[in-house]
Amino acid sequence: MEKVPMRITYQRKIILEELKNLGNHPTVDEVYMVVKKRLPKISMSTVYRSLEVLSKNGFIKKIEPVDTQKRFDDNTSTHYxxxxxxxxxxxxxxxxxxxxxxxxxxxxxxxxxxxxxxxxxxxxxxxxxxxxxxxxxx
Amino acid sequence: MEKVPMRITYQRKIILEELKNLGNHPTVDEVYMVVKKRLPKISMSTVYRSLEVLSKNGFIKKIEPVDTQKRFDDNTSTHYxxxxxxxxxxxxxxxxxxxxxxxxxxxxxxxxxxxxxxxxxxxxxxxxxxxxxxxxxx
DNA sequence: ACGAAAACAATAATCGTTTTCAATTAAATG
DNA sequence: CATTTAATTGAAAACGATTATTGTTTTCGT
Incomplete structure (x- = not known):
């Protein structure tokens, strides 16, 4: 979890606050929707970037797939x-x-x-x- | 793994063959590229659909994320x-x-x-x- | 308070995937 | 074996999630 220079902006404060309010592992879109109520002008990309930065700095944890692409395996038996x-x-x-x-x-x-x-x-x-x-x- | 009515088409035969040749869990795009050498007119959607059907019928296994969206968690400790x-x-x-x-x-x-x-x-x-x-x- | 660096909003672009639709084809039926 | 019909195809457009770009604004160390 490598730290990254991070400024504490108003947007980020609110995003973090609302993420904590939401509790249950929200998607970026879910965060965007609640944050927009308090910051009507905020853009989706800001939410994406802020969540990314907050997780890089250890304030929150990112949950994402190891690999997003679909893959297919000719071996149908259980294995990891x-x-x-x-x-x-x-x-x-x-x-x-x-x-x-x-x-x-x-x-x-x-x-x-x-x-x-x-x-x-x-x-x-x-x-x-x-x-x-x-x-x-x- | 619910079975689905499936026709054994020429395209599907070749897709299955080439998937087995590729071995290591290829992406759809990787399958598409090798299959195209034998069926130059095949379309991406056919490859997607065929792999889907082949896996639904148990010939192959699909490897995909449980959920593709990014999510964020205010709890940074290890948990599942x-x-x-x-x-x-x-x-x-x-x-x-x-x-x-x-x-x-x-x-x-x-x-x-x-x-x-x-x-x-x-x-x-x-x-x-x-x-x-x-x-x-x- | 000043200025450089970082962050912003808006928008367009990208990536992987799914859907649509008319034309074709496999296979069940007579 | 010819006919029927339902599944499958290719091509293209649409899709949702994410990232990149642009010019403007804000933060914060000096």
């Missing part, structure tokens, strides 16, 4: 993925089948707990990211 | 999320702190293993999806 930020490829997580089995069981138990709490769990995604072996070797 | 497909809200996974701790440890160990395999692991995302409690109660 590793996204390499360098070559931008999605690889199979380099794990032995017994490790995958173990994790699957572990997470399955967690799902049961959530079901017990009144949630209906259809599934989950677990993706790792970083630099893959072949990129790392260079 | 649950995406409700009904109300389209991202909630905190309803798990006790000790459960989160345990999972974190478990997955941390997995990361170590991958690091031992020559990968540099920056992090991971774990997201559950389904129907949340309040939507389920209706």
């Amino acid at each position: 993925h590793f996204y390499c930020k360098n070559c931008e490829k999605m690889k199979d997580a380099p794990l032995k089948p017994e490790m995958v089995k173990k994790l699957e069981k572990e997470i399955g138990a967690i799902e049961k707990i959530m079901e017990g709490n009144g949630y209906k769990v259809d599934g989950y995604t677990l993706e790792f990211f970083g630099t893959c072996k072949s990129c790392e070797q260079k | 999320h649950f995406y409700c497909k009904n109300c389209e809200k991202m909630k905190d996974a309803p798990l006790k702190p000790e459960m989160v701790k345990k999972l974190e440890k478990e997955i941390g160990a997995i990361e170590k293993i991958m690091e031992g395999n020559g990968y540099k692991v920056d992090g991971y995302t774990l997201e559950f999806f389904g129907t949340c409690k309040s939507c389920e109660q209706k």
Whole structure:
């Protein structure tokens, strides 16, 4: 979470305030809509940039997919993925089948707990990211 | 994985073939580029639609984010999320702190293993999806 | 208070994906 | 095997989310 020079502008104060009011992980659009009530002239790009900066400086946390593009896999069995930020490829997580089995069981138990709490769990995604072996070797 | 009436068209045969050749989880665009060599007139939308249908029928597996939109969280500590497909809200996974701790440890160990395999692991995302409690109660 | 750097609003551009629609084709039916 | 009909196609436009650009305004160290 590398810090970045950040000015405390009026817009950013309000965006942070309203984000906290909203609670539950709002989308940028949701933040925009409530902030606009107090700052009718604010633009979407300001909200985007401000949220980005606030998260880079550790005030808030960004929730975003490891990779936004759709991908398709000819292997239909359960396994986990590793996204390499360098070559931008999605690889199979380099794990032995017994490790995958173990994790699957572990997470399955967690799902049961959530079901017990009144949630209906259809599934989950677990993706790792970083630099893959072949990129790392260079 | 609900089955859907599917015709085995020439395009689909070739898309499936080439997906298998490509191996590593290609994006739609990557599939399009190789398929175009054999079917110069094929359109992007056909590739999108075909991959979708092939995955709906269990021939291949779709890898996609639980939710594509960026979201922001005022809680900066580690915790997992649950995406409700009904109300389209991202909630905190309803798990006790000790459960989160345990999972974190478990997955941390997995990361170590991958690091031992020559990968540099920056992090991971774990997201559950389904129907949340309040939507389920209706 | 002054001036450089950062942030702003507005707008256009981009990216990945989905939709629309008329023409074509697979496969079920007679 | 010819006919029917419903699915599929290609081409193009539309789409939603995000980013880049532009000229103007604001913040904040000096």
